[in-house]
Structure formats: structure tokens, C-alpha cells
Amino acid sequence: MPAGLVISAPASGVGKTTLTLALARAWRNRGLNVQCFKSGPDYIDPAFHAAATGRASVNVDSWAMDRGGIAHLVGRGADADVVLAEGSMGLFDGVAARGVSGTGATADIAEMLGWPVLLVIDPSGQAQTAAAIAAGLRDYRPGVRLAGVVLNRVASPRHEDLVRRALDDAGIAVFGALPRHAEISLPKRHLGLVQAEEQAEIGKLIDEAARFVAEHVDLDAVLQSAAAWAPQPAANGLNVTPPGQRIALARDAAFSFVYPHMLEAWRAAGADISNFSPLADEAPDASADVCWLPGGYPELHAGKIAANARFRSGLRAFAETRPVHGECGGYMVLGTALTDADGVRHEMAGLLGLETSFAKRRMHLGYRLAELAAPMPGHSPGARLRGHEFHYSTIAAQPDTPLAVVHDATGAVIAETGSRRGNATGTFFHLIAEDR
Template structure:
């Protein structure tokens, strides 16, 4: 028997990730098989999920994915005892114009799958009003069912009592109340959490969070509130054409933003993936027929990347005969130069004319639809690709032939068109799915 539950909140920053990881590890410590998922386009949280559960996690996204793809991806929980789907932003937060199967809101996944929602509420600066917020979320959409709440960052026993009483008055169960605890806070940087693989103590931190949660949350009540779930049969599943038969994939602290479901789909289609580290001055596999540079944090390592001439020479040689594609940070590294936050300009690979700067930060965030004017590895000209863009760089120059007409979720054309030159292409958005 598999049970399932969605972890959400009224807003970002309430503690969804910490609670999800703590619950996952606490139930795993009870010898349960736990499968985590991430609703929305966050590419960092799944690695933390895997660290907590010992099982790979993937993103499910109602704006970019059709229902069958979502059902296919959630079906990995069929052999688990418990599925925990962590939401993004607030429960109902998505874009104004629906995409393939929804707006990208966590509530879409909860309703589509029939999974109840456990709310994390941070009542800092309020008391009884927290109950009004919870009741409003419970009643906002008929197809979304609330199982209960966990209160986070409570200031005192009196504060807890006021909130608990108000929630009881509106008939909402409280599964636990957490006092403030800096020891289980996950470190952050400008694009979200510091990545799991960079965090040397991630295992110990998750274990401490599980211990803390176990002392303040009724785990039995949480488990009882989860719904019994059986995956629906999928006719088509996830159909993705990989960019090549053998893919040289940049993979290190500067190149790590890659959606797990994409890598899984490439392998499922028969592709081989050979990773290499540009930060270690490694070079793409000579036997690969395509090189892919995902996003990450090149701005934090720009000086080192600029010095790694062996990597740059090999990449240039590869691009003379075979396709090279970069996403976001990978796109920036394929360009001519990158100026870091301190204003220092670093020469990059120079395979494209793109020049970017972090000296004056400007956030670019949102879903993207790209209509390709030319092919990229795995996708033909004319394909409509759905993805997500999130970075703080500014375009100084983007002189090459535009790769695509790129629109935001509302249909407005944006300036981040991507570029192409010879066998080299790049985009600012991270690919999630192709329209079928």
C-alpha cells in the first residue's frame, strides 16, 4: 500500500523543504520506503530529497508537462510506502495563463493526483490570523483537500496556544508545532539553497532535522492523514529524444542545474552519458557525438574557468565537427566573456558572441516557450520547447543569430532569444519538455 501527501505553504520561505526532508528521513528511519517529488521547476531540491530518502527525486510541472508525463513520473512511487511531493512558492501560486495541464501551481498536482495537502505555516508576526490564512487556503479550491498543518518558527508557548486554539475553532488539525531552530536551517545563495553535493554535512543536517521534527510533530497523525494511492496506467509515458547517442555532459559545482527527469529520459531512450568537469580542466569525451553544458554557478567560478585552457581548447575543437549546447550558465560559458559580481571581466570559451555581467544584478525568472528557428541537439527547427529561466545576469552583448522566438508564460516576446553559430547553440532557459 502506497500513501501520498503534498507539502505546501502559503508562501515561499515557510519551511517546506526542511519539513519535507525531515519527514522523509524520519519515516525512512521507521523502515518505510519514501519517494519524494518536487512540484515546479526547482532543480536544486531533488538532490536534497535523494539525500534524505536514498531514492532519486524528480520534478513534476503542470505548466510544462501533460498529465501522462506527470503520471509517468509519479509512478516511481508505486513501490514506496509513502510519497511526499514538495510544493513551490505558495499552494496556489502559478502563472496567469495556463500551460499544458495547469498553471504550474502545487495545487494543480494535488488535485490531479488526489493527494491531500499538509500546510507548513509560519505565524511570525501574527497569531489567530494564521488560522484565517489556513482556512482560506482550505476553502479556496474545491478539488484541493487540506489534511492539516504544521506550525513553524513559533516564538513561545503562548504564541503556540493562540494559534492552535484559532485553528481548532475552524476545524483544522495541527500535527505539530516547531520552535525556532537555527541548527536545521539550510544554507542559501542567490539562486536558492546551496546545492546538496556542495554541503559536506547534508546527511548530518537532515538527520538532526528528522530528530527535531520527531520530537515536535505527531508522525503517526501525519501518516494517517496521507491518502492511499495507486498510480494510473500510462499509455505514452515520457517520450524524449536524447540529444545524441553518447553525450558529453559537463558536471561539477559550476554546471549542475539539470532536471533529473531529463537525464532519466535520455538514458531510457538508450543514450550514454559521459560526465566531465570543466572546473577540473577536464575535456569532453572524444567519443561523444554531442556536448551539453547545463546551468549552474559559473559566475562563482569564472576566474578558474577562464584559466582552464585545456578545457576551452578541447571544447572549441569538439565544436568544429559536433554540436555543443549550453543552458543558462552553460550558455554564458560558451560566450565571449562573463563579468562577475565584483566587476572583473573573465574571458570565456568564445564559441558564441554572448557577453554577460553580474556586476549589476537583475533577476530573470519565469516559464519560457521557445519556437526554434534552427535545430538544437534532440529537437528540430520549429519545435516548441517549454522551460524555465532563473538567473541574475545582464546581457551586455548577444550578437549572434537568434536561436528562437522566446516568450514568457503570458505570450510576451522576451529579449533572451538564445544564440547559434555553427554547431554551437545556447539558451537562457532550462529545458523541461517539448510540446507534443
Template structure:
């Protein structure tokens, strides 16, 4: 049985969604309630925090990149849980202009499709009764999206709370919680978002504090009672064609950006995933069929990667006879060199001619659709894939053969095609700034 659920969302980024989400997950877990977390939209960092807080693997669900059947299959991972909580991305109704696989990527699409009411987090600093107009607008924006209530964040005083509550009562909007201003609850960030869960030395304490904070200031019983959308059947998670039967997967703080649903889909298809750590100077397993280097933060560890000769030599030997693929940070690590933000160039694996720089940063963000010019592990030439791009790297040189034809969510051509190179021993090395989410036109 798939339990009922809620979408935790907000009018915009930076309002406190993640703080509330983690606090709810940890608080319910402390009560013995099994909560299945999800993340709406392309995000690698939040799901790791969800997993730490809930004790259950969190999965991304996204209507621009995924067909409805895939979304429902991923929701099937909630079988056996008592409650579903999904964290939205950006604002509730924020998405792209042109519809994708099953929607425009807005969290509201997921809420409507699954029947999950929305808990709206409102930053009420600098306003009082007027905040109710925002809540009322969100309540009325889409008839197929239900507003369960609001959690007021950054409330300055009891008087401030009373004034906001008056407005909410007039608008007919339930107040499910009131979070006072508390700067120490903010999670540390860097250029691609929150500092990764695996890098938080005091993560257990952060989660315990979030649980205590939310338990004190949110009506947990009312939140749980507001959940809807329970299903009387279980949809099996969809298998995904794996990059090989045995996949060597780079996994550490430099290469952590791989979607949980991909790993689960590969394993569901019978593949074995064999992690290794380039930062620990480990080479990919020589018995693997393919090697996959996910995105991450190679720019923060460029010196260490440049000195990891066992990793580099092992990767080069592996690539001579088998396929190696890198996404974003993994692509940069496969290149010839990486210039850090101080302007220092570090030698990378040299399997591709790519040169990248963070000394001249340029922000790249958005959904991407790719048509492959050549095969990559798990997808043939001509395959159409959906994903996204999110990085600050500047390409200085990209001399190898273009890997794909890539367009954005509006169908406009994107110049970052990725590249590939065939090796003398029959292997192939490929890479792209495109992060795979799902196959499909």
C-alpha cells in the same frame, strides 16, 4: 503499485517547507519507510536535497510545462515506495495567469490531479488564533484540493502554541506538528536559492538534525495516515528524445542545474550519459555524439574556468564536428567572456560571441515557450519547447544568430533569444538562457 501521497505546501515562500520536507524524508527513512520525493515546479536545487534525504531520486513535476501523461509517468517512479511526498513551490495556489500544458503551474494543480492532500506549513510568528483564518481560507479555496492539516512553524512558547491550537480547533483544522523557533535549522542561501546539496560539507549532519527535529515535533504516524491518492497501476515514465546516443554532460558545482527527469528520459530512450567536470579541467568525451552544458554557477568559478585550458581546448575541438548546447550558465560558459560581480572579465570558451556580466545584475524569472529557429541536440528546427528562465546575468553583447523565438507565460515576446553558430567542420554551437523542461506547444 503507486503509493498514496501528500503535498507539502505553504501560503508563501520562506515559511519552512524545505526544512519540514527534508526532516520528514530523513525521519521516515530512518524508520525504514521508503519515500518517493517530488518537487512541484521548476527547481534544480531542492530535488538534490530530497535525494540525499530519502535515498531515492527526486523528480520535478509541473503543470504549466508538462502534459498530464508526462506528470503521471514521472509519478510512476514511485513504484515500490511506501509513501509519496511532494514539495510545493511558492504558495499553494500561486501560478501564472494563463493555463499551460495541464495547469497554471500551481502546486494545488498537482495536488488536485494526483489526489494528494496538502500539509500546510504555517509561519505563526506574530499571530495566534488569527492564523486559523489563513488555514480555513486554504481549506475552502478549491473544492478539489483537500487540506490534511497544518504544521505550525516558528512557535514562540507553549502559551503561543496553545493559543494557535484554539483557533485551529475552532476552524476544524488538524494540527500535525508544532515546530519551535530554531534559527540553526535554516539552510544557507545564495542568489539563486539554497546553496547546492553537493556543496554542503556537513549535509549528513544537517539531514540528521532535521530528522531529529521533525521526529520530536511532528506526529509522523498522523502525517503518514493522512496520505491519499494511491493508484492500482503503474504508468511508465515517458522516454525523451535524447541529444545523442552518447551525451557528454558537464557536471560539477559550476554546471549542476539539469533536471533529473531529462536524464531519466534520455536514458529510458537508450542514451548513454557521460559526465565530465570543467572545474577539474576535463574535456568532453571525444567519442560522444553531442555535448550539453547545463546551468549552474559559472560566475562563482569564472577564474577557474578561464584557467581550464584542457576543458576549453577539448570543447573547441569537439564543437568543430558535433553539436554543443548550453543552458543559462552553460550558455555563458560558451561565450567570449564573463564579468564577475567585482567587475573582472574572465575568458570563456569563445565558441559564441556572448558577453555577460554580474557586475550589473538584473533578475530574470519566469516560464518560457520557445520555437526553435535552428536545431539543437534532441530537437529539430521549428520544434516548440517549454521551460523557464532564472538568472541574474546581464547581456553585454550577443552577436550571433538568434536561436529561437521566445515568449513568456502570457505570450509576450522575450528579448533573450539565445544564439547559435555553425562551425567550419560541420558542427554547431548553440545556447540560451531558456532551461528545457518538456517539448510541446
């Protein structure tokens, strides 16, 4: 029977991903099968999980998914020895208004699955106060159970002793303390960590993290703190409709933000996926009946995309007869132009009138609920789509017919409506699931 554990923290940037990868690899090195999940809308961490475990990881999201969909996804851990769910932000951080089955907080997943929480605490600049924070998190929500704590970035043995004594007085187990060790820090970019496939040394980095954590953390005690878990058969799967029977999917360093559960759901519904690389100047498969451009980092490759005439002409030819959809970065590439961070304007595909700029960055972040005013691949007018938006571009022009009325998690209408022209559609949000 698998053992389930949630890895969380009081805030972002404390070391959740590094500890998750290290534990997963250390236990895998001991011969255990480890399955990881990511709580919340993160495109990057699941690829790191897969690198550490050798098993595909997917997102589970209480704001966008119902309990049946989450149970369906988590069921893939039924044959594992250990199942780890890595949280996002702080343990109780979510949105103000409840979504499908929760607010998007990691605590929702912990309570829903009945898995205890392993807290990563960074006590830099404090000592006994770290115990007060851990105790507050332990007691904040009755349905969420704390397994214990791993301390990260401890300054000295004396510092560790002070924090350990305070946690012991609070009745909180300490499974280990990690001294500062910059060598295992994962590179970051403006949307989060640099993607796993961009790091040639990712295997060595995870091995080093596993070795380091194994030296300082009681792996057996952590494993014993996990909850024995018997997966329950899901009454239903995820509510995801493929956009077509044969999908031409842009996949390379500029177009990599695709939720793994989406691709799996498309294939499970019988769709075929044919990948192509715009950065390699490839056109979409001419035999496909729909083309999908996911998000990623087109702003880092805008000059090359603009110069790749075969890709752009092939995409335009495809859109003359068949639907083309872009999400976030893909939406920007379907537009007229993209201005990069240096202020250089690059011509894009021109299938939509959208113009975006990174010259003056502005963060757009949050859950989105879109009510379609027009069809998009796989979805009819009136469909309610749940997704997430995260980018730093500004809109210079969005002249085409709005695709949807889009609300944020509070219900407020936002300006990023997406747009439609001919067979081309695009949204700034990444689709997670459709309301049933």
C-alpha cells in the same frame, strides 16, 4: 499501497523543504520506503530529497508537462510506502495563463493526484490570523483537500496555544508546532539553497531536522492523513528527445542544474552519458557525438574556468565537428566573456558572441515557451520547447543569429532568444519538455 501527501505553504521561505526532508528521513529511520517529488522547476531540492530518502527525486510540472508525463514520473513511487510531493512558492501560486495541464501551481499536482495537502504555517508576528490564512487556503479551490497544518517558528507556548485554539475553531488539524531552531536552517544562495553535494554535513543536518521534527510533530497522525494511492499506468511517458546517442555532459559545482527527469529520459531512449568536469580542466569525451553544458554557478568559478586552457581548447576542438549546447550558465560559458559580481571580466570559450555580466544583477525568472528558428541538439526547427529561466545576469551582447522566438508564460516575446553560431547553440532557459 503507497500513501501520498503534498507539502505546501502560503508562501516561499516558510520551511517546506526542511519539513519535507525531516519527515522523509524520520519515516525512513522507521523502516519505511519514502519517495519524494518536487512540484515546479527547481534544480536543487531533488538532490536534498535523494540525500534524505536514498531514492532519486524528480520534478513534476503542470505548466510544462501533460498528465501522462506527470503520471509516468510519479509512477516511480509505486513501490514506496510514503510519497511526498514538495511544493514551490505558495499553494496556489502559478502563472496567469494555463500551460499544458495547469498553471504550474502546487495545487494542480495535489488535485491531479488526489493527495491532501499538509500546510506549513509560519505564524511569526500573528496568532489567530494564521488560522484565517489556513482556512482561506482550505476553501479556495474545491478540488484541493487540506490534511492539516504544521506550525513553524512558534515563539512561545502561549503563542502556540493561541494559534492552535484558532485552528481548532476553524476545524483544521494541527499535527505539531516547531519552535525556532536555527541550527536546522539550510544555507542559501542567490538562486536558492546551496546544493546538497556542496554540503559535507548534509546527512547530519537532515538527521538533526528529523530528530527535531519527530519531537514536535505527530508523525503517525501525519502519515494517517495521507491518501492511499494506487498509481495508474501512464498512457505515455515524457516527451523528451536525447540530443545525441553519446552525450558529453559537463557536471561539477559550476555545471549542476540538470533536471533529473531529463537525464533519465535520455538514458531510457538509449543514450549514453559521459560526464566531464570543466573545473578539473577536463575536455569533453572525444568519442561523444554531442556536448551539453547545463546551468549552475559559473559566475562563482569564472576565474578558474577562464584559466582552464585544456577545457576551453578541448571544447573548441569538439565544436569544430559536432554540436555543443549550453543552458543558462552553460550558455554564458559558451560566450565570449563573463563579468563577475566584482566587475572582473573573464574570457570564456568564445564559441558564441554572448557577453554577460553579474556586476549589475537583474533577476530573470519565469516559464519559457520557445519556437525554434534553427535546429539545436535533439530538436528540429519549428519545435516548441517548454522550459524555465532563472538567473541574475544581464546581457552585454548577444550578436549571433537568434536560436528561437521565446515567449514568457503570458505569451509576450522576450529578448533572451538564445543564439547559434556554427555548431554551437545556447539558451537562457532550461529545457523541461517538448510539446507533443
